[in-house]
Structures are given as C-alpha cells and as structure tokens.
Amino acid sequence: xxxxxxxxxxxxxxxxxxxxxxxxxxxxxxxxxxxxxxxxxxxxxxxxxxxxxxxxxxxxxxxxxxxxxxxxxxxxxxxxxxxxxxxxxxxxxxx
Numbered sequence: 782x783x784x785x786x787x788x789x790x791x792x793x794x795x796x797x798x799x800x801x802x803x804x805x806x807x808x809x810x811x812x813x814x815x816x817x818x819x820x821x822x823x824x825x826x827x828x829x830x831x832x833x834x835x836x837x838x839x840x841x842x843x844x845x846x847x848x849x850x851x852x853x854x855x856x857x858x859x860x861x862x863x864x865x866x867x868x869x870x871x872x873x874x875x876x
Contacts, residue, residue: 790820801827802835 794806803824811817823836823845836845852866859865 797826801825803832 789810790807791810792805792807796804796806798804803826805822805824807820807822809818809820819840821838822834823838825833825835836843838844855866855869856863
C-alpha cells in the first residue's frame, strides 16, 4: 500500500450492519504501474459524530485478523509472555 502515492479511491457502496457497524466498499483505482485494489472499511458508528475505522479488508484479507494472529503467534511461541510481544512491537516502532 505504501507504493500508492496520490491514491484515487472510489467509494461505491455501504452496508449498515447494525447501529454500531457499517461496511464501506471502495476501490483504490488502478494506475499504469499498479493494479486496482478492493478495500472494505469496517467503521464503528456507535457515535455518529466520531466514526472510527476498526478494520481494513484488503482484497478479502482482514488486517485486524492478520494482526491478531501475528500477536497470538508471538505470545504462543513465548509461553504467553506479554513482554515478548512488547519487545517485538518496540523493535517494529524503531524501524
């Protein structure tokens, strides 16, 4: 996604799931050097004055789910030691 400078996004639909969540459907439009990318935005709308993006689903892959699985993997391979996760996050923040 970092390669997409000056992105053009076409929002083409939305689906209200319930009073707390709405899915917004969009396309990151193709350019000569990059393909079109489908992006769905999971928006937390409990407070309509302050909607929050809770997840991005890029080409069907949930970023929140992927991150949760990565965190779980780190914790599982370190006997549930939360400090191991913090260490990985600190190293990531430095890069």
